[in-house]
Amino acid sequence: MRETVERELKLVPGEGFRLSALGRELPTRTFVSTYHDTADLRLTRHRITFRHRLEDGVGLWQLKLPHGAARLELEEQGPPGRPPAALLDLLTAYLRGAELVRVARLRTRRQRVRVGGAEIVEDSVAVLDGQRITARFRELEVELLDGGEEALARIESAVRTAGAETGTFTPKLYRALGLEYPAEREGVPRGASPLEALRVALVEQYDRLLAHDPGTRLGSDPEDLHQMRVATRRARAFLRAARPLLDRGWANALRAELGWLGSELGPARDLDVLLEHIRADIEAIGREADTARALVDALQLEHDAARRAAVEALGAQRYFALLDRLEAAEPVGDPDATATLARLWWDEFKRTRRTFRRLGRSSSDEELHAARIQVKRARYAAELAEPELGGPGRRFVSAAKALQDVLGEHQDACVAEQRIRAWAEGRPEVKQAAVELLERERTRRREARKEWPGAWASLDRRASKARP
Numbered sequence: 001m002r003e004t005v006e007r008e009l010k011l012v013p014g015e016g017f018r019l020s021a022l023g024r025e026l027p028t029r030t031f032v033s034t035y036h037d038t039a040d041l042r043l044t045r046h047r048i049t050f051r052h053r054l055e056d057g058v059g060l061w062q063l064k065l066p067h068g069a070a071r072l073e074l075e076e077q078g079p080p081g082r083p084p085a086a087l088l089d090l091l092t093a094y095l096r097g098a099e100l101v102r103v104a105r106l107r108t109r110r111q112r113v114r115v116g117g118a119e120i121v122e123d124s125v126a127v128l129d130g131q132r133i134t135a136r137f138r139e140l141e142v143e144l145l146d147g148g149e150e151a152l153a154r155i156e157s158a159v160r161t162a163g164a165e166t167g168t169f170t171p172k173l174y175r176a177l178g179l180e181y182p183a184e185r186e187g188v189p190r191g192a193s194p195l196e197a198l199r200v201a202l203v204e205q206y207d208r209l210l211a212h213d214p215g216t217r218l219g220s221d222p223e224d225l226h227q228m229r230v231a232t233r234r235a236r237a238f239l240r241a242a243r244p245l246l247d248r249g250w251a252n253a254l255r256a257e258l259g260w261l262g263s264e265l266g267p268a269r270d271l272d273v274l275l276e277h278i279r280a281d282i283e284a285i286g287r288e289a290d291t292a293r294a295l296v297d298a299l300q301l302e303h304d305a306a307r308r309a310a311v312e313a314l315g316a317q318r319y320f321a322l323l324d325r326l327e328a329a330e331p332v333g334d335p336d337a338t339a340t341l342a343r344l345w346w347d348e349f350k351r352t353r354r355t356f357r358r359l360g361r362s363s364s365d366e367e368l369h370a371a372r373i374q375v376k377r378a379r380y381a382a383e384l385a386e387p388e389l390g391g392p393g394r395r396f397v398s399a400a401k402a403l404q405d406v407l408g409e410h411q412d413a414c415v416a417e418q419r420i421r422a423w424a425e426g427r428p429e430v431k432q433a434a435v436e437l438l439e440r441e442r443t444r445r446r447e448a449r450k451e452w453p454g455a456w457a458s459l460d461r462r463a464s465k466a467r468p
Helices: 085-090 149-161 172-177 194-218 222-241 248-284 286-313 317-327 341-357 365-384 386-424 428-466
Strands: 002-013 024-037 049-055 058-067 070-077 101-115 118-129 132-144 164-166
Touching: 002 149, 024 172, 058 085, 058 194, 070 085, 085 194, 101 172, 118 149, 118 172, 132 149, 132 172, 149 164, 194 222, 194 286, 194 317, 194 365, 222 248, 222 341, 222 365, 248 286, 248 317, 248 386, 248 428, 286 386, 286 428, 341 365, 341 386, 341 428, 365 386, 365 428, 386 428
Parallel strands: none
Antiparallel strands: 002 070, 002 132, 002 164, 024 049, 024 101, 049 058, 058 070, 101 118, 118 132
16 A cells, blocks of 8 residues: 655646646646545545546555645555455544445546646546536646645745646545535634533544544554544543533443543553653663663564554444444533533642642652643643633643643653563663663653642643633
């Protein structure tokens, strides 16, 4: 399977536009693309393109997924009637058993030039119904092959000078079907009730779970698993923060399922973090690095098993049922509840303040870990209450993240130290490597212990300014 990150810009060719004036011409291509989706366009609604392209007798399946500001493009050769299993597996969470059907067929004549680190193409597209052409349109694409956003901006300027006009990022399928490219969901509307704010927040986490599900299955970028786990934790934390407003049975049942998913994703994500950290430490210890790489090998085997278990959970009916519940999230409220989200955040923060007032410079590792969990709860409660807290609430969230990072660094060092000690136990041949690695972990812990009181003081000040 070929995997690339596609960064492109779409423009409209103006009256006097001449592609050949921009650079070295490449051979013209002609191909027919057949697009597949469910009858209710589930993939299209989530900005996903799945198509079969036929060019010069060669069939190629292409899957395009949102990837931040870019798109992840996956390709695998195959006949038109049989989508590759590897690509279909990545769409499992979106399809959830729904059948794929053909939704559009386009013929494209593509003229191309190469300019610097980009390929500029002018596409003449015919929308087909059998052999009949039902619509035509033209578009320009600038696909960045090498370089960053500055390079893309320079090339865009040159294309505009040659007569291109501003266009919107609308993939061909959306133009063929007469659809707008889906925008990001809007946030909580002004004046929304607490239950409406919670509903919007849960749907947002549902979107994030879906968006990172294919990447988690694919496994090429650990950030996808991380973001999936964060979405799970955040949704669960929102339910916890709002529990005085909710029917307890409804909220507890949904929190239990989110907790299950988090526990399935957690081991692999924790090992991602540990491996990244241990690898960096090993590269820094010099002569003992080769000896210490045996620790990475052992952790990698454990990680691979944990990742397989996580992906297996993403194929369970229990997971699909959870997605269904989040997609249709309609919080069931307690009719007698009257609290505001801002008030609930402040109550959570008061618990956080009591926790930190019991801490000192000699507090145990376990106490600092518990304090970090409490900060996280207060942060998520503030995120949920942001429509009521406004700017002061956003500044509180920023300070909470900073304190979480410091205490997270401390906890990661504690975990790493435990794993290094377990690896070295009874193995005198790795003793020196372990000593050097352990010293680095102790240094991390000492630095975090110096930093957290200042980060806490900053958070406490921000909380006082955000107090409802």
